[in-house]
Amino acid sequence: MKLVQDLPEIFEQFEEQRQKAFLEIKEYKDRGKAVVGMYCAYFPPELAIAAGAIPVALCSFSNETIPSAEKYMPKSMCPLVKSSYGFAVEDKCPLFHFADLVIGETTCDGKKKMYEMMAESKPVFIMELPNSQSERAHRFWKEEIIRTKEFLEEFFHVVITEQKLRDAVRLNNRIRMSLKRLCEVMKLDPAPIPGENIQKIVLGCKYRFDYETSPDVIDDVRDKILEEYRNGNRLEKRPRILITGCPVNGDSMKVIRTIENQGGVVVATENCSGVRALSTMVEEDTEDIYGAIAQKYLSTGCSIMTPNDNRIDLLGEIIDEYHVDGVVEVVLQGCHATGAESFYIRKFVNEEKHLPYICITTDYSQGDTGQMNTRLAAFIEMIENDSQEKELLDINYCYKIMLTGLTGNRCMHEIMREISEYSGVAFCIYDENGMEQFAFGKEKSVCTKENEIVRYPDGDGVKLAGYVTAGKKKTIVEKLLDILVKGYQMQEHSREKQKKEIPDFMWIIGEKSIDLKRIYEYLETNKNFQGKLHYPEQKSVFLSGIHGQKDRNQIIKYLKGIENLEGKILIGNGFADATQKEENYKIQKDIMEFVQKKKTRMSIHLTEQYYHELAVSYIGREMAKGSLYAEALEKIKKEDEEKGRDLYETLYWYLRMKRNVSQTAAKLKIHRNTLLPRIARLNEIIDIDEKDGIECERLFLVMEVEQYTTCRHNHSVI
Known part of the structure; x- marks a missing residue:
């Protein structure tokens, strides 16, 4: 692919690469080149390259072929499976048409049955994928890779030498590394380009069969993007979105387009076609090359794994490194594994990363475009509003920790520990001799003099330090340090006062x-x-x-x-x-x-x-509570007065009990069946079950504030 000067033209060329591949694959076939079709990121394409074949990603992301597939498959099945099979039975995918062999794998149930049906029209080899990432599973997957290598040798009448395999590993690592570096330009804030353009390049590279030149072409594109960025050609400040869940390509790219049309920017995708697949390399210099290949591909964090800790770990790293403001999980209808796992992803994002999360369940049709536009527009708007208030709200909660600690006569280092655990900011206290007394969240590898902010709360040489680590804003660290300094001074003043x-x-x-x-x-x-x-x-x-x-x-x-x-x-x-x-x-x-x-x-x-x-x-007052939830709370109070439904008291205890239905019913001394209709009505008014943990804490605090500022004795909830 010739690199042109204009970035939009470059992105357009990569987007059109799949159509060009339809013609190129025929030319390769005419020259006697073997073609191996694949659907999944668990298959190591190095095996096909070492066998002298071209590994190609087969068509599977279009709504066009789904009606044909539904003649043979249940309509409730995943659209990716139906689309894949539809292309096969209609023979509409030239890549599938020219493929000598299809490599399948035992991931989800839908794919396994699809491969059985597909085998009636095309040779299919199934790799038996373990459903965990244990040491035993690793040994099994290594054996499967060797078994696949032996099958390819027999099928294509070739010999896959260890040297050929190592050469293929090095080549694929170069391509993978260049794509990883390309994706990392989105760590810049503000982002240099829309995330859809990054996806066009990453997905388009799958259909570039001139593998040797791909790394240089990708590096040239990256250099061009950075050059434009330095010249001031970049996006305006936007909410930074991470997409996770099912693969996004073809017709499902509507999710990315909708996010970016609504004012967000997709800085990373944590799925089979994004950062997840590019995050690790195959170890090249190991003696056990098959073990290294098995290690790399089995580490893919797909929801078919149980447990799927790798996905959570990688998700956390991406959120921190790419400065993510919100997470959108894409669940394709019928993908039960990803749908079930979304519970853990939501919990991780909300409770551990303190970020907003939304789950979009969709298919490849355009039927849900309007609803998706509405939901994602509201999600982006919430992040924009929250980003304006986030610092204030975070600071308020830390003020609350400080005030509670001081009135409870807690030691300053205990208060600092709690603020550190809540905010994720590392702190350290040094005595007058510069000796470290207490440290919280502080890792020597990331907390250095270069990212240290210092405050001196008194004239005795005591030093408080905070650290601007990955994902932490300098302004937040400075404000938290100011709170700690004030608290330290108040505590010292109180001690002196008690003495005098x-x-x-x-x-x-x-x-x-x-x-x-x-x-x-x-x-x-x-x-x-x-x-x-x-x-x-x-x-x-x-x-x-x-x-x-x-x-x-x-x-x-x-x-x-x-x-x-x-x-x-x-x-x-x-x-x-x-x-x-x-x-x-x-x-x-x-x-x-x-x-x-x-x-x-x-x-x-x-x-x-x-x-x-x-x-x-x-x-x-700091929370500007008048602008938060006032309309909804007034509506709840009015309904209580008119209908005597006790919704306000129910909401208070539901929030105080962390939305635990049984504990709330016990506090209100009512039956669970009496409580559930009230919660349903509250969801109609204020969407209480859709809010994340921080938002619920904020609403609860607003209600407590209201109790003290208005003395609503008719709602004796405190």
């Missing part, structure tokens, strides 16, 4: 001016009070010159002795720095709002009684 016990200044806030005048006169005439009073203004009295907690306790005792106060009184906390006067006053005014809303006959209230409400209120 000298809150030199204090505010007293009241609802009624007349009450504050009485308090002023009472303290002014009290001989035991040694502090200085400032005449009440704006319903407040400012005190200075008080000495320690003992004086404050005495003042509390005095004020509780005043009878017939007309309003509520708040006694503030002490503070030692006069410059904090106005800031402390604002805090006391905020707390006074909670005091006024609280239904109680008590007249005297203390600031420390409302620290939790203050923290929740602060988090609520």
